[in-house]
Amino acid sequence: MPDPSGGPAAGQLEHDLAEAFGVSHAVAVSSGTAALHTALSAGGIGPGDEVLVPALSVVMTVAPLAVLGATPVFVDSDPGTLDVDYDDAARKLTSRTRAILPVHLWGRMGDPAALTAFASAHDLIVIEDAAQAAGTARDGHRAGTIGTIGCFSMKDGKILWSGEGGFLLTDHSDLAEHAAAFRSHWQPAPSGHEPLSRLATNSRLAAPLAAIARANVRRLPDLVARRRAQTRHLLHALEQVPGLAALAPAAGEDWNGYSPLLRIDLPHARKFTEHLAQHGVSNSTGSFRLIPCDTRPMFSPRGQPCRGAAQILDHTLAVLLTERDNEATLDHYAAIITREATTWAA
Numbered sequence: 001m002p003d004p005s006g007g008p009a010a011g012q013l014e015h016d017l018a019e020a021f022g023v024s025h026a027v028a029v030s031s032g033t034a035a036l037h038t039a040l041s042a043g044g045i046g047p048g049d050e051v052l053v054p055a056l057s058v059v060m061t062v063a064p065l066a067v068l069g070a071t072p073v074f075v076d077s078d079p080g081t082l083d084v085d086y087d088d089a090a091r092k093l094t095s096r097t098r099a100i101l102p103v104h105l106w107g108r109m110g111d112p113a114a115l116t117a118f119a120s121a122h123d124l125i126v127i128e129d130a131a132q133a134a135g136t137a138r139d140g141h142r143a144g145t146i147g148t149i150g151c152f153s154m155k156d157g158k159i160l161w162s163g164e165g166g167f168l169l170t171d172h173s174d175l176a177e178h179a180a181a182f183r184s185h186w187q188p189a190p191s192g193h194e195p196l197s198r199l200a201t202n203s204r205l206a207a208p209l210a211a212i213a214r215a216n217v218r219r220l221p222d223l224v225a226r227r228r229a230q231t232r233h234l235l236h237a238l239e240q241v242p243g244l245a246a247l248a249p250a251a252g253e254d255w256n257g258y259s260p261l262l263r264i265d266l267p268h269a270r271k272f273t274e275h276l277a278q279h280g281v282s283n284s285t286g287s288f289r290l291i292p293c294d295t296r297p298m299f300s301p302r303g304q305p306c307r308g309a310a311q312i313l314d315h316t317l318a319v320l321l322t323e324r325d326n327e328a329t330l331d332h333y334a335a336i337i338t339r340e341a342t343t344w345a346a
């Protein structure tokens with residue numbers, strides 16, 4: 001039976017995505033959340049399994065693994081690098097740990113060598129949440145292609161957007177087959193399986209969205225260049241503002257510039273981000289109450305809170321951009337941030 005998922009548009013998109021990211025398989029789905037859900041299912045994650053995931057993550061990263069019956073085990077992040085704190089991750093390993101799910105928040109991807117070494121030392125599969133990281137590379141490795149499966153969102157505001165949508169990347173044909181079945185109620189079924197013989201989801205990407213996504217894959221280098229230029233422009237305009245300092249990417253990191261990032265050294269830093277949101281500067285912590293996931297009650301947190309993650313989120317201004325933001329909009333944001341930080345610092 002032909003794959004009913006999104007018709008030929010989804011298949012063409014998958015072909016172009018695999019080529020653009022240099023991987024064997026792409027599977028298009030309806031959202032980044034669906035990509036993570038599908039990837040975790042393909043990775044065999046289920047009840048009783050523990051998955052190491054940074055507390056420095058969004059609800060959408062953790063919800064799919066909880067829905068599959070697995071347990072999120074929150075690990076801290078290093079405030080100096082924003083990368084996973086691998087000492088903390090090592091302390092939290094148990095005989096039930098099956099996977100690590102790094103989150104490349106704000107397009108920063110962490111050290112790929114450290115991730116690969118940790119995962120292979122402990123026999124873990126790696127599912128990357130690269131929802132915000134299309135276009136980032138480090139030491140020659142593209143975000144979303146280091147692990148077993150990489151997951152992306154194409155929600156509006158993402159660099160590679162289609163309004164709503166997502167996809168996953170993998171070099172493993174069996175995992176791609178599982179993912180294609182899982183996103184469409186196990187139809188077409190992987191070889192050796194009967195169609196509709198397993199619980200799954202409808203996470204198909206609608207054909208019109210696949211067509212938009214495909215047009216944007218063709219201009220991916222331009223979209224990444226535009227976001228980098230926007231971020232450079234805003235950070236340059238904020239260079240002399242009291243209490244704010246740009247967070248530079250790591251050496252060897254070719255950052256996609258997803259979100260202009262500034263360390264806030266002002267009193268009541270989180271309140272400052274909320275204040276900016278009220279004045280029209282949309283940002284991660286102030287507009288969307290981005291708090292460490294280990295403090296969210298629905299994930300039944302246990303153990304000590306992840307202090308590095310809290311420190312990062314309490315002191316980072318991450319301005320949210322879209323492709324539509326032109327220089328006038330960025331200058332307007334810069335004027336508001338400058339005025340409010342100057343008053344706040346006084």
Ligand SMILES: Cc1ncc(COP(=O)(O)O)c(C=O)c1O
Nearest residue numbers: 031032033060061131153154155
């Ligand atoms: C880091 C991260 N993970 C997961 C998601 C979920 O993606 P979506 O909103 O497309 O379901 C998003 C986007 O919202 C995200 O930014």
